[in-house]
Amino acid sequence: MGTYILRRLLQMIPVILGVTFLIFVMVYGLPGDPTIGRCGERPCPPAYVEKFREEHNLDKPLLVQYVLYLGAILHGDLGTTYTGRSVAHELAIRWPTTIKLALMAIVIEIIIGISAGVLAGMRKGKFIDSLVTISTLVLISIPIFVIGSLAQLIFGVKLGWFPVTSTSGTFYQLVMPAFVLASISIAYVARLMRTNLVENLRADYVRTARAKGLSNGRTVGVHTMRNSLIPVITYIGVDLGALMGGAIITERIFNVNGVGNFLYRGILTKDGSIVTGTITMLVLVFLLANLIVDVLYGVLDPRISND
Missing domain, CATH: 1.10.3720.10 (MetI-like)
Structure with missing residues (x-):
């Protein structure tokens, strides 16, 4: 039974990697600007947009973003919301x-x-x-x-x-x-x-x-x-x-x-x-x-x- 459970646990690893990658790509790879509407009816200042994108790694390539996200998950960090909450x-x-x-x-x-x-x-x-x-x-x-x-x-x-x-x-x-x-x-x-x-x-x-x-x-x-x-x-x-x-x-x-x-x-x-x-x-x-x-x-x- 122990070998059976270990085999199932090992089979879960590629599933987790594949599913999280698909989720990440669907969320961050689709066109759209997450800063739209965050400054009211007016467009956000360029300085705010630049800082926002840098804080959430949105200024980096998608694959790099995903690798950083996996590294954070391994440390128990699921990221920070756009309002600054864990x-x-x-x-x-x-x-x-x-x-x-x-x-x-x-x-x-x-x-x-x-x-x-x-x-x-x-x-x-x-x-x-x-x-x-x-x-x-x-x-x-x-x-x-x-x-x-x-x-x-x-x-x-x-x-x-x-x-x-x-x-x-x-x-x-x-x-x-x-x-x-x-x-x-x-x-x-x-x-x-x-x-x-x-x-x-x-x-x-x-x-x-x-x-x-x-x-x-x-x-x-x-x-x-x-x-x-x-x-x-x-x-x-x-x-x-x-x-x-x-x-x-x-x-x-x-x-x-x-x-x-x-x-x-x-x-x-x-x-x-x-x-x-x-x-x-x-x-x-x-x-x-x-x-x-x-x-x-x-x-x-x-x-x-x-x-």
Whole structure:
């Protein structure tokens, strides 16, 4: 298992270099002047523009800028915003809220999604199966910002169960944003779990287990669930990184002071340091989540770690 994990860690290095280079090129290589609008309606003085470009290495060739950026990352420096604040410090303030939101969404996704998928798979063709299939299809068809707005209107304004905004990031304030963030993922997990469970219930080893007299609950819980969970864990692991980045929409709707909201403001103000620093950290989180999934593969099926 140790060799398996080390091999996965080494495979992450070229991915990190490639992704960060693409992000850097897309942010700093595109035409545009980041000083536009920073001096009001009048153009900025040439002296200010020259100093600004020098402070943020914008006066150097793009490849040199990227090498300097990689060197700064190795020292834990994600750069400085165009307003003089440390990107690493700003992210450190907001990470706890975003991590809390994403983990709450993952827990909701696991509990509701897997439970619904198991119920639908065990009752194939029955009412509960049709209900889960139709409900998940409806969730997939509705954009996340519509689900968020409806949740605010119904559960926040009409019923008053939850606050409409989540500025302080408490557990209670994040319950509704977490459900909204997890809503579409719940649908995919449920459908994926149902499909895999139905397929595995038709396998030869399940028929053998039933022929030996094992109960249906034990057959599903001990034998079938383990194999059915492997594709679901793959999706959940990838989805953790997606939730971190996708939280930008949910955090904007509920005014959550998290990483997604910070990234949105960076895009809005065309602050390249915020965009590159934040996305770089999101890439690292995404790769770490995939590493955890690979380790869980080895736990669920030891043959994988020996490949």
